[in-house]
Amino acid sequence: MTPTNASLGTLDPARLSRLDAEGAWLSGDKPTKETFLHIAMYRERQDARAVVHLHSTHSVAVSCLDGIDAADVLPPMTAYYVMRVGRLPLVPYFPPGDEALAKAVGKLAGKHHAVLLANHGPVVAGNSLETALYATEELEETAKLFLMLQGAAVRCLTAQQVAELRKRFG
Numbered sequence: 001m002t003p004t005n006a007s008l009g010t011l012d013p014a015r016l017s018r019l020d021a022e023g024a025w026l027s028g029d030k031p032t033k034e035t036f037l038h039i040a041m042y043r044e045r046q047d048a049r050a051v052v053h054l055h056s057t058h059s060v061a062v063s064c065l066d067g068i069d070a071a072d073v074l075p076p077m078t079a080y081y082v083m084r085v086g087r088l089p090l091v092p093y094f095p096p097g098d099e100a101l102a103k104a105v106g107k108l109a110g111k112h113h114a115v116l117l118a119n120h121g122p123v124v125a126g127n128s129l130e131t132a133l134y135a136t137e138e139l140e141e142t143a144k145l146f147l148m149l150q151g152a153a154v155r156c157l158t159a160q161q162v163a164e165l166r167k168r169f170g
Ligand SMILES: [Zn+2]
Pocket: 034, 053, 054, 055, 096, 120, 121
């Protein structure tokens, strides 16, 4: 995991925090305070090999919007969003480090590889680091599109088009 108080721009692979499956710190620098978010995802998703958690601007902006659909925050605007992210539930707000936040993520993680923490940011699991990273990028760019299109009449993919994508690409 990323060490606590580390800048993502200057990460040193040799100093990354290494933890066991229970979250106990093995080596490297002291891990992020948000370790439990990653552990909650890994526990519920046997196929997860990487978990990305960021405070990326556009995703955080969407997580602060009032009146968004908590069951599925972003509409299906593009095929790649549907394929890489799918349904994105909103996790209710809890302060960073609160055990209740880990519980809330764990409750959704079995069914969703990507969740959005209210007023905080995304947590995305993948079966490789690349998969998790690409899904997180797709989420961030879609959040940006969603904000750009606020107030515009948007033509999203239809339920039938979404179903077709899920059938073809799983
Ligand atoms: Zn965070």
